[in-house]
Structure formats: structure tokens, C-alpha cells
Amino acid sequence: MRKPNFIVIHHTDQESCEQTYRTFALKRTQVSSHYVICDDGSITQMLNDLLRGWHAGNSSWGNVTDLNSVSIGIELDNDGEEPFSYAQINNLMWLLEHLSEKYKIPKQNIIGHADVAPGRKVDPSALFPWKTLADSGFGIWYDETKLNDLVLDDSFNPVKALKFIGYNITNLESAIYSFKLHFNPSEVSKKLTDKDKKILYLLELEVLKG
Template sequence: MMVVKMKKIYQSPLPYYDERLHDICALVLHCSTHDADEMVEVLREKQLSSHYIIGLDGKIIQPVDDAKRAWHAGVSRWREMDNLNHYSIGIEISSPSMGQESYRDAQICNLIWLCRRLIRKYRIPPVNVVAHSDVAPQRKPDPGLMFPWQYLADSGVGLWYDLSDAKKVSEDDPAKLLSVIGYNIENISAASYAFCRHFLPQLVEKCSDIKWLLDNVYPSDYVFPLQYINVLKACAYKYSLLKNTKMRSIRSKK
């Protein structure tokens, strides 16, 4: 059996959180241009927070306890969850390019270790391991087109598609397929582009101007390219198949 070495988690508390009223059932992955320690200070200035931060060398910092509701996702939606802060653990990963260049091996290795630990502990279903851009497609581009989603899925974190599943799906309306996966389709251009960022990054334009990227998260006239509909179908199949591992019962609000 492979022995995975325990990693050190540094504590650097931030006071920006509140009480959780719901069980944890999602992981939201972010990126930030700052390295880990600097990121804590940036969050402090903005009066925001995150449960974990992973630095450029893989250093893991925990500013907020899992049991508390950190402030990382903002206005967001995924599947039946409105405002992901209620349901999720937020992880920020340092990326000076905002995910436009490759992440470092040490970061991804420690991220996978951390995610697997959280997934096991809280029984987080793979359909709920998401990007900030998946849950806030109109507002957020992180963790960016170079984030290695397929590698993570192969390592037991989240889901990837198997193209051969496409033929099992008769639905061919992109909006319906995106909705089955979990996207909020109120803005179909934004949802389509977020899907591509995650599953078809070769269709997403690389951008070295970070300010521009943050101000122009998606092309407002974006239409899902129908020659890739099979990727969308294969994803919808995988996500609907596994939806029975769905959210655990949610405690009623106090």
C-alpha cells in the first residue's frame, strides 16, 4: 500500500467568517496572483477569507477552520446550491499568471493530498468539486485554463468525461446539458465559456493581461461550439450518473 506522508498545515487565522448552517458538501478551487503568506494579508485587507491557501512551493496555510463559513465564493450557484459559501470549503492556490500558465508540481501534489483528505472526511461528492469560474461564471475566471482538472480527476478529485459516453445521451440542447452538469444557465454565454475553461481549455484564449482577464471573464456573445457537443454530452452523462452521491441532507436553518 502506498503510504502518503502527512503534510504540515500552517495556521494563520483570519477573523472573516461566520457560523455554518449547512453541512459541507462542496470544494471550490480558486487561484490568486499572490504567494501564500502575502495572500493572507491581501485577504485581511479585503476582509475576505478562505479555508486553505496553497503557495507556490506547496506550503499549506489554513486561515479559517473547516467548521466555519469562510467568505470566498461570493454570489454563486451550482446545482441546487445557492451561495456556495454555505456549503463549501474554499481553497486558494497561488498562480502569478491567474492560471494562464502551468501550476507547479509541488502545489498540485499538496492540493491533491488536501482535497482527498477533505473529500474523505466530509464525503464530498465528485460532482461538487468545482472551480470558482464554474459557480460564478459571469464574474470569475479562476483557477484558469491551465488548471489540471483531468489530472486531479485521475487522482480521485472531481470528475472528467469519457467521450464514449456521449452516444448514451439523446439530449443535444447545450443549455439543458450544462444545467444537468450543475451550471446556472441564466447567462448561457457565461456558463458555456466556464464549461470550456474547465473541460475544453484549448478553446479558451490565453490572456497575459490579468487586469483585462478579470474585467472580461467571458465573451458576452459566446455560443457553445456545436462540434464539441459530444464533450458536453459525455460530461452530462458522467455528472448525472453520479448525482446519486449527491449532497447529504441539509440541516434546516436555525
């Protein structure tokens, strides 16, 4: 038994919830998550919260090098190419509130699979509404009102900011790609733009706030 301190959000990349259930039931797949949320918003608990799942794989975030051991995995029934339904996101936020309160999980510890496995995973896709979640207190976002007028000092190091937020920068291009999937999904690439650098600066401030 362990106390979870992170929540990792995924999309299933399957055709249906039923297919996901079958995949999880196969021993050879060696994959399991704690919850599955279907397109209609229905929630199925697959694993006790206090048991270690097999959803994050080779992963890291900040100083944590094994997310499976410290996280709850939530799979959203989605193929990665379609928008997430209102019912699905609404019930996801209900579940996040329940789990966050129960286990005292900090809002900044609600992250995506792509965040913890850059270069290996891209879920929950660029269509996932991270800002909607952050506006309700789940995960972090930047103050968009400050973006346009922000002038960065020459001493600001965006790569250090990327690492400070939590990204593994061993493969920098992959880390940048995962960061942009989450925080600048309309301009996903492996290069940092001036806008990205401003976003990183503002995110660093959010992390410092706690």
C-alpha cells in the same frame, strides 16, 4: 457551524503567498478562504473547515445559491497566467483526499470558482489540470475515448445539459465560457462547438453515474 459539501478551487491572482496572507488579514477586503497552497506546495489553513468563509461571493451551482455557506475554499498561489507547480497540485490532491473522506464530499462537488460564478470569475484559469484531478477521483471528466466516434441524437439539448451539470445559464454565454475553461480549455470562447456538445453529453452521463 456547518458541514461542508462542496470544495471550490481558486487561484489567488496575487504575487505571492505572503501578499495573499496580508489580503486575507485586511478587514476591508472581506475575503477569506479555508486553505492557501503556495507554489512550493506548503499548505496553510486560514479558517476552520466548519466556519463559513468569504471566497465564492455571488455564486450558484445547481440548486445551491450560496456556495460560501456549504463549501470549503482552497486558494492556489498563482497569478492566472503561469502553470501550476507539481508540488502545488500534488499537495492539493492530498488535501482533497483528506477533506473528501472527512466530510464525505462527492467527487462531482469539487469545482472551480469560475464554475460557480460565470461571467464574474475565471479562476483557477485555463491552465489548471482538471483532468489530472479527475483521474485521481476529484471532480468529474468525460470519457475522451468516446469523443471522436460519438454521434449525437437531434433530441440532445446542450443547454439543458449545461444546466443539469450545475451551471447557472441565466447568462448563457458566460456559462459556456466557464464550462469551456474547465472542460475544453484549449478552445475557450462563448460559443458551443460540436466538440463542446459531445463533451456535455458525456459529462451528463458522468453526473448520472454519481
